[in-house]
Structure formats: C-alpha cells, structure tokens
Amino acid sequence: MKKHPIYPIRKPIAAMIFLLSAALCGCSSDNGVNGQVIVYNWGEYIDPETIRMFEEESGIKVIYDEFETNESMYPKVESGAVAYDIACPSDYMISRMIQNGMLSEINYDHIPNAKKNIGAQYYEQSRGFDPDNKYAIPYCWGTVGILYNQTMVEEPITRWEQLWDKKYADNILMQDSVRDAFMVAQKLNGDSMNTLDPEELTAAKNLLIEQKPLVQAYVVDQVRDKMIGGEAAIGVIYSGEAIYTQKENPDLVYVIPEEGTNVWIDSWVILKNAPNKKNAEKFIDFMCREDIALMNFEYITYSTPNVAARELIEEEDIKNSEIAFPDLSQYDNLETYVYLGEDGDYLYNELWKEVKAY
Amino acid sequence: MTSKNKWLSTPYIVWSVVFIIVPLGMILYYGLTDATGAFTLDNITAIASAGHAKALRVSLFLSLVSTLVCFLLAYPLAMILARMQTKRHNFIILIFILPMWMNFLLRTLAWQTLLEKNGVINHVLTFLHLPTLKIINTPAAIVLGMVYNFLPFMVLPLYNSLAKIDVNVINAARDLGANHFYTFIRIILPLSVPGIISGITMVFIPALTTFVISALLGGGKLLLIGDVIEQEFTRTSNWHLGSGLSMVLMIFIVINMILSAIFDKDGEGSML
Numbered sequence: 142m143k144k145h146p147i148y149p150i151r152k153p154i155a156a157m158i159f160l161l162s163a164a165l166c167g168c169s170s171d172n173g174v175n176g177q178v179i180v181y182n183w184g185e186y187i188d189p190e191t192i193r194m195f196e197e198e199s200g201i202k203v204i205y206d207e208f209e210t211n212e213s214m215y216p217k218v219e220s221g222a223v224a225y226d227i228a229c230p231s232d233y234m235i236s237r238m239i240q241n242g243m244l245s246e247i248n249y250d251h252i253p254n255a256k257k258n259i260g261a262q263y264y265e266q267s268r269g270f271d272p273d274n275k276y277a278i279p280y281c282w283g284t285v286g287i288l289y290n291q292t293m294v295e296e297p298i299t300r301w302e303q304l305w306d307k308k309y310a311d312n313i314l315m316q317d318s319v320r321d322a323f324m325v326a327q328k329l330n331g332d333s334m335n336t337l338d339p340e341e342l343t344a345a346k347n348l349l350i351e352q353k354p355l356v357q358a359y360v361v362d363q364v365r366d367k368m369i370g371g372e373a374a375i376g377v378i379y380s381g382e383a384i385y386t387q388k389e390n391p392d393l394v395y396v397i398p399e400e401g402t403n404v405w406i407d408s409w410v411i412l413k414n415a416p417n418k419k420n421a422e423k424f425i426d427f428m429c430r431e432d433i434a435l436m437n438f439e440y441i442t443y444s445t446p447n448v449a450a451r452e453l454i455e456e457e458d459i460k461n462s463e464i465a466f467p468d469l470s471q472y473d474n475l476e477t478y479v480y481l482g483e484d485g486d487y488l489y490n491e492l493w494k495e496v497k498a499y
Numbered sequence: 500m501t502s503k504n505k506w507l508s509t510p511y512i513v514w515s516v517v518f519i520i521v522p523l524g525m526i527l528y529y530g531l532t533d534a535t536g537a538f539t540l541d542n543i544t545a546i547a548s549a550g551h552a553k554a555l556r557v558s559l560f561l562s563l564v565s566t567l568v569c570f571l572l573a574y575p576l577a578m579i580l581a582r583m584q585t586k587r588h589n590f591i592i593l594i595f596i597l598p599m600w601m602n603f604l605l606r607t608l609a610w611q612t613l614l615e616k617n618g619v620i621n622h623v624l625t626f627l628h629l630p631t632l633k634i635i636n637t638p639a640a641i642v643l644g645m646v647y648n649f650l651p652f653m654v655l656p657l658y659n660s661l662a663k664i665d666v667n668v669i670n671a672a673r674d675l676g677a678n679h680f681y682t683f684i685r686i687i688l689p690l691s692v693p694g695i696i697s698g699i700t701m702v703f704i705p706a707l708t709t710f711v712i713s714a715l716l717g718g719g720k721l722l723l724i725g726d727v728i729e730q731e732f733t734r735t736s737n738w739h740l741g742s743g744l745s746m747v748l749m750i751f752i753v754i755n756m757i758l759s760a761i762f763d764k765d766g767e768g769s770m771l
Binding site for chain 1 (some may be wrong): 504549550551553554615617636641714718719720722727730733734735736737
C-alpha cells in the first residue's frame with residue numbers, strides 16, 4: 142500500500158539513466174563477503190538500521206531500492222532490467238505475479254522465523270491471493286478507513302456515507318488511486334470491491350462524480366500532513382498512518398467504516414529469476430525475527446503480522462491498539478483486493494479517468 | 500568552426516542521439532503500436548475520447564491564461580530592465596533567477612503551504628482581520644503555480660530583445676513627433692516580437708505539459724493532459740496510450756516552434 146511522501150517525478154527517465162549508466166560502467170562490484178541481495182520495497186517501509194544489522198550479521202551486502210506504487214513496481218520487475226531478488230508487493234499484485242509465473246516458491250525450511258513468528262490467521266488471510274501459501278510471507282497489513290478531526294465534525298463519523306454529506310463540503314480528502322477510491326463507493330453501494338459488473342461499476346463511478354464537488358483534494362501521501370495540519374475534517378487513510386497522525390494531532394480519530402472496507406497485506410516474495418535466492422531467504426528470515434520485526438513496527442507504525450514481535454511491544458495501549466491490531470472478526474464485510482486481469486484494470490482506470498476529468 | 504574541430508561536437512552528437520533521438524523514436528514506436536506490437540492509430544485517436552479531450556481543453560485554456568498573465572507581468576518589467584544600467588539590471592535579473600536555483604518541486608510545495616486553508620497567507624490575513632484566501636485546489640491556484648514557475652522564461656527573452664533595440668531608433672521616433680504611446684506601438688512592440696514569440700513558447704510548452712503543479716496545487720480535482728500521460732506511464736503502465744497522447748501534444752509544440760521560426764528568424768529572442 143501507499144507509504145510516505147515520494148513524488149513519482151520523471152521516473153522513467155531516472156530509470157533509463159540508471160540503466161544506461163549501469164550498462165556503461167558494468168555493474169558495481171562492491172559485494173559483501175557472502176555476496177549480495179537486491180531488495181525492492183515500498184518507500185520508507187523499513188527501519189534502515191535493520192538493514193545495517195543484517196549486513197553486519199550475515200556478511201551479505203544489501204542493495205535496496207524503493208517503489209511508490211504496486212503499478213510502478215510491476216513493469217520494472219517484469220522487464221528484468223534489474224534482477225531483483227526480493228520484492229514486497231500487495232495482495233492483488235502478488236496474485237498477478239503468481240499468474241504470470243514471476244515468483245519463486247518459498248522453502249519454509251530455510252526461513253524458520255516465518256513459520257514460527259507470523260500469525261496463522263495472516264497466512265489464512267493470504268490464501269485469498271496465494272492459495273497454498275507457496276509464494277508470500279506477510280510483512281505488514283492494515284485496513285483503509287476514515288480519519289477525522291473531532292473538533293471539525295458535528296457527530297462521530299462511522300460510515301462512508303458521511304463522505305457524501307454536504308455539510309462537509311471542501312472538508313473531505315479522498316485517495317487519489319483508482320482501487321481505493323472505487324472501494325469507498327462500492328462498499329457504500331453494498332457491492333464487492335472486486336466487481337467487474339458494468340452496472341455496479343457505473344453506479345460507483347456516478348457516486349464518485351456526485352461526491353467530487355464536496356472533495357477538497359484527491360491526495361495520496363499528503364492526507365497525513367493535511368489531516369495533522371487541520372486542513373480537512375475527514376480523510377481516507379491507511380491504518381498504518383493513523384497511529385502516527387494521532388501522535389502528532391490528538392484530535393484525530395481513526396474508524397473502520399460500518400459498510401466495510403479493504404484489508405490488505407504486503408508480503409515478501411522471492412522472484413523467479415532471483416540471482417541470490419539463498420541470500421534472499423536469509424534476508425526474509427532476518428526480517429521475520431521478532432526483535433527485527435518490532436524495530437520495523439516501531440519505525441513505520443504499520444501493523445505487523447509478526448505475533449512474537451507484537452508480544453514484545455512495551456506500551457500496552459499500542460500493543461492492544463484497535464487501530465494497529467483490530468479484531469477483524471467483528472466486521473463481516475471486509476474484503477481484500479483481487480487482481481482483476483488486464484481488461485479489468487483497464488476498465489477501472491478508464492472509469493477513474495472519467496471521474497477525475499469530470 | 501573549422502573542419503578540423505568538428506570532432507569537438509561528438510559529445511553533443513552522442514548526447515543528442517542517446518537522450519533525444521532514441522527516446523523520441525521509442526515514443527513514436529510505442530505510440531503507433533498496441534500491446535501486441537501491431538501497428539495502430541488508436542493511441543492517437545484516443546485524444547478524442549471525452550475524458551482526454553476535456554483534459555486537453557483544460558490544459559490548453561490554463562496554459563494560455565498563464566502565458567497571457569506571464570506576458571502582461573513580464574513585459575513592463577523587461578522594459579524597465581532594458582533601460583537600467585548594466586550593474587543594476589544584472590542584480591535584478593539575478594533576483595529573478597535566484598528561485599530557480601531551488602528545486603521546482605520544492606517551490607511548488609512551498610506554494611501549497613502558503614495557500615492552504617490554514618496556510619501562511621491565511622494566518623497573516625486572519626491576524627489582520629481580513630477575509631481569507633480560498634484558491635488552493637482551484638484552477639486559479641494552478642495558474643498561479645504556472646505563472647510563478649515559468650515567469651523567468653518570459654522575462655529573459657523579452658528583456659533580451661528589448662535591450663537590443665537601438666536607442667537611436669526610439670529617439671528618432673520621438674524627434675519625428677511620435678508620443679510615448681505611438682513609439683511603443685509602432686517601434687518598441689514590433690521590434691520585440693522575436694522576444695515575445697520566444698517567451699510565449701518557453702512558457703506555453705511547459706505549462707501545457709505540466710503535471711506536478713496540477714496535482715499539488717489543484718488537489719487532483721482538475722485533470723490536465725500532462726496528468727493523463729503521467730498516469731498512463733506510472734500507474735496504468737499503458738505506455739502505448741501515454742506515448743500516443745504525447746505525440747498529440749507534440750503537434751502543439753511543433754506548431755509553436757513553426758510560429759517562432761517564422762517570427763524569430765535570427766534567433767534574437769534566445770535566452771541570454
């Protein structure tokens with residue numbers, strides 16, 4: 142899912158320069174004593190200290206690269222321009238990669254911490270996109286919900302419906318990404334967020350167009366800073382950002398809307414053509430170690446599926462936080478995104494463009 | 500340049516081939532093919548679809564407005580600069596270029612902080628008991644961002660062509676009885692046309708293709724053609740459609756370049 146502020150400016154050019162320079166100079170040769178591992182993760186989605194510790198303990202050099210969206214990660218991995226070993230995509234993107242044969246099966250014997258520390262319920266949840274838990278090891282998870290400023294609303298916000306309330310005109314921040322925006326409208330209509338039914342999709346599109354005059358801005362990462370600064374009363378946000386924003390501004394409240402929402406999991410995967418598979422397994426195993434997972438949780442504040450790490454959290458209110466670790470069994474209308482196929486993606490994108498251009 | 504020294508241009512030729520010719524060829528290839536690699540014109544005709552056409556119309560309108568505002572702001576300034584002594588005008592030009600030493604993105608983000616509801620400007624206005632400014636996330640904010648970012652590109656060519664006008668020509672006009680207004684209309688303005696055309700090109704083209712400004716200052720509520728192309732590349736990864744639409748934009752750029760070639764035969768309006 143989407144993380145901290147990085148703006149996708151001129152990435153293709155940057156990628157091209159990078160490729161050219163790599164081609165001209167030959168690849169760098171600064172390897173650790175035990176070789177290297179090339180990791181492709183979300184921006185600001187790890188405590189850099191853990192990478193340093195891994196390098197020190199294993200003697201493996203980590204080459205770390207970041208992406209901003211699942212959609213920008215995919216073509217880069219697919220083209221094979223850089224031979225990544227590990228990536229950390231979200232659920233629906235993992236199912237796309239599985240379908241296209243881009244992932245390598247996990248050998249759990251080489252990653253003992255994954256079996257030992259990651260909660261069984263998260264593997265269970267992963268079966269939605271990885272039916273036999275063969276490819277993905279959960280790294281972070283969360284929900285998409287509403288963050289609102291208590292001092293700026295007249296009653297508690299509990300439903301997506303309230304994002305269509307005219308009294309909050311110019312006070313609403315929506316997500317500027319196709320699936321997250323449609324999900325809100327689809328859940329409000331009582332439809333699945335993975336629907337390909339033209340009628341349901343048109344209904345969702347019309348609902349979003351109807352909402353557009355009330356929306357202050359469509360944003361991705363900026364929702365965090367804008368909510369902290371009191372720019373808007375209500376924002377659609379990832380649960381992982383909620384703990385951080387509340388620390389900065391205690392007036393903010395995070396809720397999972399009654400109509401249901403998206404539950405997502407970002408997972409480690411090893412790529413089919415990974416040149417350093419052994420090192421990749423070691424890296425993932427290290428990241429699943431409870432003390433390392435705890436460091437990462439405290440740094441990025443996204444919910445960890447690492448049960449052993451959660452036990453180590455010292456602050457009781459965080460350990461039992463409804464935001465970081467909600468009891469999902471209370472909600473019966475949660476869903477995880479599914480890859481919709483190329484035609485499905487195209488359809489969603491075209492409809493989203495219609496909303497944005499309206 | 501003598502033929503002996505021609506090899507000196509090799510780095511430039513290599514640079515142009517690698518970073519200009521090859522990418523243009525790639526855009527041409529992607530723009531004229533579909534996902535299977537077969538030839539198609541669909542990516543180009545896609546500009547006629549409702550969403551794309553509207554994005555193009557909005558972009559053309561906003562960039563024309565920005566260009567006009569830039570021109571109206573820059574012309575008097577360039578005239579003042581052209582009449583100043585060298586020492587002083589160099590300093591003023593420096594002040595104009597100074598913000599460009601900072602990253603374009605940072606400057607635009609700064610405007611966001613300034614214009615926000617609880618932004619710096621509104622804090623000051625509230626403190627002075629004045630009505631607050633509500634232009635963030637509107638087309639006006641996008642125009643403001645464009646004007647701010649591209650104004651130097653208008654000032655410099657205008658200044659350049661105005662500074663080249665021989666003072667004696669102006670004096671002659673005055674001697675022959677032309678008043679200030681007439682001198683301006685008949686002498687100064689026609690002689691500065693190359694600068695005007697060059698300035699318009701340098702503001703209009705980046706304004707037409709921008710996508711950062713609309714996202715940051717427009718709140719993503721107004722889709723510009725630059726945004727559409729950017730998203731085709733970074734989010735939808737439909738490079739074919741993105742390239743096709745870029746080619747449509749290039750048509751406007753080519754028209755603009757032809758115009759400037761006609762009016763600016765000697766390259767007088769070039770930057771500095």
